Amino acid sequence: MVFSSALIGLREGLEAALVVSILVAFLVKTDRRHALRYVWPGVAAAVLLSIAVGAILTYSTAQLSFEHQELLGGSLSIVAVGFVTAMIFWMRKASRHIAAELRGKMENALNVGPAAVLLLSFLAVGREGLETAVFFYSAVQTAQSDTIKPLIGFVVGIVLAVALAYLLYRGAVRFDLAKFFTITGVLLVFVAAGVLGYGLHDLQEAGFLPGLTTLAFDASTVLPETSWYGALLKGVLNYSQQTTVLQAIAWVAYVVIVLPLFLKPTKKTVPAPAAAAVKE
Numbered sequence: 369m370v371f372s373s374a375l376i377g378l379r380e381g382l383e384a385a386l387v388v389s390i391l392v393a394f395l396v397k398t399d400r401r402h403a404l405r406y407v408w409p410g411v412a413a414a415v416l417l418s419i420a421v422g423a424i425l426t427y428s429t430a431q432l433s434f435e436h437q438e439l440l441g442g443s444l445s446i447v448a449v450g451f452v453t454a455m456i457f458w459m460r461k462a463s464r465h466i467a468a469e470l471r472g473k474m475e476n477a478l479n480v481g482p483a484a485v486l487l488l489s490f491l492a493v494g495r496e497g498l499e500t501a502v503f504f505y506s507a508v509q510t511a512q513s514d515t516i517k518p519l520i521g522f523v524v525g526i527v528l529a530v531a532l533a534y535l536l537y538r539g540a541v542r543f544d545l546a547k548f549f550t551i552t553g554v555l556l557v558f559v560a561a562g563v564l565g566y567g568l569h570d571l572q573e574a575g576f577l578p579g580l581t582t583l584a585f586d587a588s589t590v591l592p593e594t595s596w597y598g599a600l601l602k603g604v605l606n607y608s609q610q611t612t613v614l615q616a617i618a619w620v621a622y623v624v625i626v627l628p629l630f631l632k633p634t635k636k637t638v639p640a641p642a643a644a645a646v647k648e
Contacts, residue, residue, distance in 0.1 A: 372559045372606065373518040376452075376503050377525020379552045383459060384496040385533030386545075387470060391489060393537065394471045406482045410489025418497025425505040438574035441506075445567025448506040449560045449622075451499040456553040456630060506563050553630055561622040562606020565615040572612060584616035 388411055395403050425444065432440065462469070470492065477484035504522055536542070572580040588609040592598050601607035608615065 371521065372562075373504065373521030374525035374528075375521075375552060375555055375559060376500065377522040378529050379525075379549075379556060380455075380496050380500040380503075381526040381529030382532055382548075383455075384493045385530050386536070387466075387492045387496070388489075389533050389537040390467050390470045391474055391492070394474055400478065403478060403482070403485050406485040407489045410486040411493050414490045414492075414494035414497050417494060418501045421498060422501035422504050425501065435574045438570040439576055442567045442570030442574060442576070444502055445506040445563050445570065448499075448503040449564045449567065452503055452556055452560045452563075453626060455499055456549075456556055459549050460553060460630065503563075506567065550631075554627065557623060557627050557630060558605050560626075561619045564622055565608065565611070565619045566606060568614050568618050569608070569612060572614065577614065579612050579614045582613045584611050584613045586610050 388407070391407055392404065395401060395407070473488055474485070477488045504518065536545075568577060569580075571577040586609070591601070591607075591609060593602050593607070593609045598607065598609065611619075
């Protein structure tokens with residue numbers, strides 16, 4: 369689960385960090401550095417809220433019965449899949465004009481006052497943070513017995529995201545962000561498909577959905593999750609050695625529908641270089 373959690377942290381963290389970089393660069397370039405004092409509290413509040421939500425979701429469910437834990441975990445996994453699906457499609461569409469949109473919102477917020485600047489910063493980062501908290505909770509549930517590995521992966525991804533955003537802001541590195549988001553989006557489609565399967569399995573274990581004992585396959589003898597290759601598949605693709613028919617159908621259907629839609633070519637406008645957008 370280290371890989372999938374790191375991917376979540378990297379993708380969501382970089383989006384949030386780029387948002388902050390764009391806002392900061394705009395204020396610096398327009399010689400309104402005084403407004404930075406309102407940006408940072410908004411960002412900090414969004415980060416703290418996200419951590420609080422993630423902690424509450426992860427640790428408060430211990431007081432619930434097994435059936436209620438599975439029902440909550442399965443429901444939130446499906447919500448997380450909805451979040452990540454919307455996120456990858458939104459970034460695919462918005463990556464070309466997100467900088468101009470954020471600069472326009474910041475200009476309006478500056479005209480309103482300090483509270484508006486703080487609120488804009490909070491909302492811009494908070495959305496990514498809440499999505500990450502729900503998806504991280506689902507990753508922890510998928511890991512089942514070991515909750516430290518998803519946390520390690522998530523922290524590694526966040527650290528990499530912040531470092532990349534800083535280097536982009538300083539102009540130390542340049543790369544095609546659109547291509548980066550496309551590649552990570554493809555990987556997240558497979559991660560989300562696995563989370564969807566686990567979510568449905570949790571709902572089956574809670575008795576909310578039927579078919580818990582109707583298996584599509586049982587690979588526990590030839591491809592056990594305890595083996596290094598089974599653990600690798602579990603960490604990358606959320607592989608389950610005992611997969612129900614409902615899980616298998618959901619996994620295949622999600623990938624077959626979402627992946628072609630995500631990779632479908634879009635009409636090209638005249639975009640500014642994605643890496644340069646942070647500096648503008």
